[in-house]
Amino acid sequence: xxxxxxxxxxxxxxxxxxxxxxxxxxxxxxxxxxxxxxxxxxxxxxxxxxxxxxxxxxxxxxxxxxxxxxxxxxxxxxxxxxxxxxxxxxxxxxxxxxxxxxxxxxxxxxxxxx
Amino acid sequence: xxxxxxxxxxxxxxxxxxxxxxxxxxxxxxxxxxxxxxxxxxxxxxxxxxxxxxxxxxxxxxxxxxxxxxxxxxxxxxxxxxxxxxxxxxxxxxxxxxxxxxxxxxxxxxxxxx
Numbered sequence: 365x366x367x368x369x370x371x372x373x374x375x376x377x378x379x380x381x382x383x384x385x386x387x388x389x390x391x392x393x394x395x396x397x398x399x400x401x402x403x404x405x406x407x408x409x410x411x412x413x414x415x416x417x418x419x420x421x422x423x424x425x426x427x428x429x430x431x432x433x434x435x436x437x438x439x440x441x442x443x444x445x446x447x448x449x450x451x452x453x454x455x456x457x458x459x460x461x462x463x464x465x466x467x468x469x470x471x472x473x474x475x476x477x478x
Numbered sequence: 479x480x481x482x483x484x485x486x487x488x489x490x491x492x493x494x495x496x497x498x499x500x501x502x503x504x505x506x507x508x509x510x511x512x513x514x515x516x517x518x519x520x521x522x523x524x525x526x527x528x529x530x531x532x533x534x535x536x537x538x539x540x541x542x543x544x545x546x547x548x549x550x551x552x553x554x555x556x557x558x559x560x561x562x563x564x565x566x567x568x569x570x571x572x573x574x575x576x577x578x579x580x581x582x583x584x585x586x587x588x589x590x591x592x
Contacts (some may be wrong), residue, residue: 373518394579406581407482407568408521415578438512454520468513470520 366391368457370469378477383439385472387455391471397438399429402471403451409415411453414438425449450476479504484569484584491559491591499554499587501569507582509575510552511536512544516584521568527552528575554564559591 367390377383389395396415400408412423419431429440438455455469482503491497503510511526513536523536527546541563543555552571556563566588570581 381552396576398580398581400583405586407585408570408581409583413578413580458576458578460576460578466523466577468521470518473590 366395366457366459366465366467368414368467368469370453370455370472372472374473374475376475376477377391379447380444382391383440383442383449383474385418385446385453385455385474387438387469389436389438389457390453391436391457391459393460394431394433395460396466397429397431398456398458399423399438399440400454400456400468401425401451402454408454411440445474445476447476447478450474480582482569482571482582482584484567484587485588487585488588489590491589493560494558494590497556497559497589499567499569499589501552501554501584502550503552503569503571503582504550505571505573505582506548506549507571507573509572509577510546510553511570511572511577511581512542512552513568513570514538515568516565524554524567526575528564556589559589561591563589564591565589 370386397412398413399411402408452471452473512524513521525544527533567582
């Protein structure tokens with residue numbers, strides 16, 4: 365069965381600092397991988413996705429993520445965080461066969477210090 | 479504007495009083511799904527629909543019903559709500575199943591059952 369883990373519940377960074385949010389997954393093959401952002405009082409918005417090919421994926425709002433098969437990871441990064449990036453971030457894993465199950469991690473809440 | 483619309487945004491109800499949360503998308507998406515979001519648990523799938531008249535249970539279907547009579551609408555029905563169904567609910571859609579392209583989410587419905 366597939367699973368996804370976001371080890372960090374909360375992360376605090378200063379504005380302008382770099383950011384890395386961790387995501388680890390368990391799946392028998394290469395799954396579909398996603399990052400979503402949820403601003404307060406809003407629904408989730410898709411930041412980026414990975415299916416295959418180049419392991420470094422660019423998304424919206426200046427975010428990128430790198431797929432590392434050997435580490436079963438799909439970490440989200442941003443070189444310089446803005447105050448507006450304060451939100452909750454969810455990693456999601458989609459199965460590529462069978463029931464095509466799609467599950468979310470428990471989220472990482474990002475706080476940005478001015 | 480392409481979107482998923484949920485109503486109502488907020489709802490307070492009493493135990494046992496039947497309620498319906500509506501969901502409508504204007505993107506001609508085949509795949510629609512309902513999730514509930516609870517602190518520390520991330521998003522858990524309640525029901526999903528691959529297309530009109532095709533629905534199936536997700537991970538936490540107990541106490542919920544859905545229907546998909548038209549492609550654009552996917553209402554969530556709570557026949558006899560209980561306090562443990564107090565949660566934040568999201569409707570989401572995707573062009574097709576599996577949701578390899580990622581989801582478009584509604585803005586959420588915060589339900590309180592007293």
